[in-house]
Amino acid sequence: MKRIVAYTFTKEVLFQILLHIVMLLFIAFDRHNPIIKEAEVVSFLNYASGALIINYLLLPKYYYKKKYWWFFLYTALIIAGIIINEELILERIYYPDTRAKNFSGVFYNLLDVLPVLTLFVGVKFAWDASVKEREVEKLRLIVKDSNLQYLKSQINPHFLFNNLNNLYSYAIDQSPKTPEIILELSNVLRYMLYESAGNFVPLSKEVKHLEDFTKLNELQIEERGTVIFNQNIVRQDYRIAPLILSVFVENAFKHATASQSEGIVIEIYLNVDDKGVLHFDCQNNFNPTTNTENLTHGIGLKNVKKRLDLLYPQSYQLKIVDKDHKYSVQLQIDLLREET
Secondary structure (H helix, E strand, O other), X not given: OHHHHHHHHHHHHHHHHHHHHHHHHHHHOOOOOOXXXXXXXXXXXXXXXXXHHHHHHHHHHHHOOOOHHXXXXXXXHHHHHHHHHXXXXXXXXXXXXXXXXXXXXXXXXXXXXXXXXXXXXXXXXXXXXXXXXXXHHHHHHHXXXXXXXXXXXXXXXXXXXXXXXXXXXXXXXXXOOHHHHHXXXXXXXXXXXXXXXXXXXXXXXXXXXXXXXXXHHHOOOOOOEEEEEEEEEOOOOEEEOOOOHHHHHHHHHHHHHHHOOOOEEEEEEEEEOOOOEEEEEEEEXXXXXXXXXXXXXXXXXXXXXXXXXXXXXXXXXXXXXXXXXXXXXXXXXXXXXXXX
């Protein structure tokens, strides 16, 4: 952090030096007499010193703290000091026989001083605004990343809690499927814990995880219904946010199995078109006479919507339909290409 601050300060110092050199040349250089006189340099330094006080003392101490009256009062005093120094000291030293004998007036002096001060102060103000904007953007990214990590951290315990309950039931019944469930659960958890740490993962890995996740949940249905998993992905060189699609699949199994004991139908379709748009459709039937209202408003669905907003702003469409004893989730995402 200190290194970044020092680097930013160094850049500003170099920029200010360059700006002052350019301004000095612009004000003092005369193509008919290409020699910069000492009087012109000293006069310019008189203006620059006033701008230095305004930029690095008055702006942070008063203006940025919204003490506007004090800022403008002290700025007026500095301008008055520059004019007095110019008229009563510098002109008497360098122009004793010409300009020192006549006072050109306050208005004329303001026209001479204000453009230079306005330029210096305006540039400094713009520089500070740019630095502040970058700081705000960094903070926004930090907050965004923190939100994503928090939302992802809620997914794993939520998933684990549900599947451990199911595994406990199979173990109590001494089901021969218990070892298979443990193996599938191990594969899914390995992906969740170790391979989905970033905000985006290769699409191929996420699809493989979704297949394993579906198989794990399909073991719970046994002979009570049908699960269809169909994918059509021609190109694999895309990235996707991990653990989003599995939330909808998990919700479909919960919704279907909680409302009926047989005739369960769950359909999962995954397609990526030639424009890199993911089309995901997850459907399940349910019995409307049972109390399944809370299942469609759980923690997982709320979190996944927040993650979509954070990771795919203006780049996704989510449609959830609850009609004719069928619950359907239709999601489209503009995928990112793999970095090469």
